[in-house]
Amino acid sequence: MVENIAATVLLQHWFTVAVSVLLGVLIRLFIRYLMILNHVKALPSIPTLFFGFEPGLRTRLPHIPWISPVNRYTVYEPWKKYERARSDLIAFPSFLSPTSAPHLSHKPLHMQRYTGFDVFGKTLLSTQTGPEHKRHWSVVKRCFSDRQMASVWDAMRWSLDTFIEEEVNQGEDGVVVDEESVLLQIILPPVMQMVPLHKLQRFWRARKAFLEHLEQMYLDKRAELRAEGISFDVDKVEDQASKDLLGALVHSQLNVEQEARLQKGDEKVAGLTKSEIIGNMWLLIFAGHETSGHTLVFAVAYLALYPHWQESVYNEIINACGDEQPTYSDMHKLPLASAVCLETLRLRDIVSTIMKEAVTDVVVPYTSWDSKGNLSPRTHLVKKGSLFVVDSSATSLNPHAWGPQSMEFNPRRRLGSTPPFTSFSLGARQCLGKRFAEVEMTSFISGICRNFKILPVRAHEDESWEEMKARMIDSATEQNSFQPGKFSVRLQRR
Numbered sequence: 001m002v003e004n005i006a007a008t009v010l011l012q013h014w015f016t017v018a019v020s021v022l023l024g025v026l027i028r029l030f031i032r033y034l035m036i037l038n039h040v041k042a043l044p045s046i047p048t049l050f051f052g053f054e055p056g057l058r059t060r061l062p063h064i065p066w067i068s069p070v071n072r073y074t075v076y077e078p079w080k081k082y083e084r085a086r087s088d089l090i091a092f093p094s095f096l097s098p099t100s101a102p103h104l105s106h107k108p109l110h111m112q113r114y115t116g117f118d119v120f121g122k123t124l125l126s127t128q129t130g131p132e133h134k135r136h137w138s139v140v141k142r143c144f145s146d147r148q149m150a151s152v153w154d155a156m157r158w159s160l161d162t163f164i165e166e167e168v169n170q171g172e173d174g175v176v177v178d179e180e181s182v183l184l185q186i187i188l189p190p191v192m193q194m195v196p197l198h199k200l201q202r203f204w205r206a207r208k209a210f211l212e213h214l215e216q217m218y219l220d221k222r223a224e225l226r227a228e229g230i231s232f233d234v235d236k237v238e239d240q241a242s243k244d245l246l247g248a249l250v251h252s253q254l255n256v257e258q259e260a261r262l263q264k265g266d267e268k269v270a271g272l273t274k275s276e277i278i279g280n281m282w283l284l285i286f287a288g289h290e291t292s293g294h295t296l297v298f299a300v301a302y303l304a305l306y307p308h309w310q311e312s313v314y315n316e317i318i319n320a321c322g323d324e325q326p327t328y329s330d331m332h333k334l335p336l337a338s339a340v341c342l343e344t345l346r347l348r349d350i351v352s353t354i355m356k357e358a359v360t361d362v363v364v365p366y367t368s369w370d371s372k373g374n375l376s377p378r379t380h381l382v383k384k385g386s387l388f389v390v391d392s393s394a395t396s397l398n399p400h401a402w403g404p405q406s407m408e409f410n411p412r413r414r415l416g417s418t419p420p421f422t423s424f425s426l427g428a429r430q431c432l433g434k435r436f437a438e439v440e441m442t443s444f445i446s447g448i449c450r451n452f453k454i455l456p457v458r459a460h461e462d463e464s465w466e467e468m469k470a471r472m473i474d475s476a477t478e479q480n481s482f483q484p485g486k487f488s489v490r491l492q493r494r
């Protein structure tokens with residue numbers, strides 16, 4: 001009865017309630033903004049409005065330059081704002097140095113960029129650094145053992161060959177239209193099912209179908225491991241070789257008794273629950289797919305625009321492998337092919353920003369400079385509990401670390417010693433799939449350069465090289481991650 005009355009009153013005054021909630025949210029954001037302003041006042045940095053809004057909502061909204069200039073800054077000219085501010089605070093490579101990284105290892109987990117990954121179950125990415133992260137990490141890292149890397153190379157090579165057969169040979173004159181189009185983007189929170197819009201309901205159905213598919217993959221793999229007589233006793237898991245990424249995850253399934261102990265907070269329990277396994281399956285598919293895929297699209301664009309680097313990579317392959325196709329065992333002889341991928345990532349950072357929370361007070365170094373370019377080394381005290389963004393896109397372009405030619409595509413710079421590289425993050429929470437990404441990307445680049453010349457396709461006859469570069473490289477947008485624009489290339493068999 002009381003509930004009924006409350007519900008009726010709420011219904012009658014829904015407009016007042018909605019406006020009050022909205023006002024409350026706006027006031028909270030405003031207070032937060034004032035606090036951020038207060039925190040950074042005296043510092044030569046640019047405070048952004050709505051800190052919490054930044055990594056979550058902004059990337060999903062249309063970019064309107066006169067309201068939110070952030071897209072222009074992060075995507076087109078990541079270094080520009082630091083140049084203007086004459087300070088590289090949050091874009092200084094040593095920010096995540098071995099001395100400061102341990103203190104900056106916590107994650108602001110309330111952010112949508114982390115919680116958004118938990119649609120199918122808890123994932124490694126969204127665990128807080130500490131025992132829970134350690135439990136997930138020790139299972140997921142088994143997916144990346146060295147012996148699996150040869151199959152990663154071969155799988156990528158198979159993918160490339162199939163792609164050439166299906167797309168290029170059937171296409172007109174070797175033209176690959178719209179390099180990027182096949183990437184999946186179905187990450188949306190469950191709340192979308194409530195929205196009565198046809199398009200969003202399709203997203204919900206896709207998510208549901210995908211979950212069913214993941215569950216079936218999980219069950220099939222479990223049955224396969226059982227048929228092979230593999231034990232599911234988590235204490236023996238270390239002794240048994242994992243067959244593949246999925247096998248390594250499924251193998252770590254806890255039994256009922258262990259899961260009950262885990263639920264009661266027993267930190268000694270190793271292994272993952274079924275929902276965590278499915279969550280991490282999704283994480284590996286997403287984290288491993290879009291990141292490397294988009295980097296390769298940019299790498300193809302750079303190679304098409306700078307043919308002399310293609311020739312250098314080709315010569316490296318011929319010197320290392322002769323008439324044979326490059327294999328995983330040749331990878332160490334192909335440093336330039338790997339460097340093409342890393343240099344691409346430096347210039348077109350895919351994750352772009354890394355969110356951190358200080359575990360304790362920590363002093364971080366940075367540099368400021370005057371109008372004549374005279375540098376002053378500085379430090380900034382990050383207070384315990386502060387949230388902040390490491391601007392990875394700008395960090396990798398910082399001329400004070402990477403030299404005056406930091407904006408140029410020059411893979412050879414990656415062959416010497418370089419400043420700390422933040423594109424895979426650094427420290428305890430750095431990318432677990434880094435080696436995986438390097439292997440699959442080098443397999444692709446060496447495979448394609450060995451067999452083809454990559455030629456740019458002009459949009460119209462009079463298009464200049466600069467216009468082409470702007471279209472292929474600078475037309476990227478910020479979506480779930482940094483996403484290349486649409487362009488075509490012609491593959492000419494060598």
Ligand code: HEM
Nearest residue numbers: 124125287288291292295351423424425429431432433437
């Ligand atoms: C070019 C390719 C890639 C880039 C640039 C990249 C970048 C990153 C970055 C910056 C993080 C830290 C995110 C944060 O703390 O907010 C991360 C975490 C992670 N990445 Fe990658 N990644 C790539 C490829 C991959 C691949 C291929 C996999 C797996 C197949 C993978 C699996 C992971 C996992 C599991 C984490 C979470 C690690 C943890 O929280 O302890 N990544 N990656």
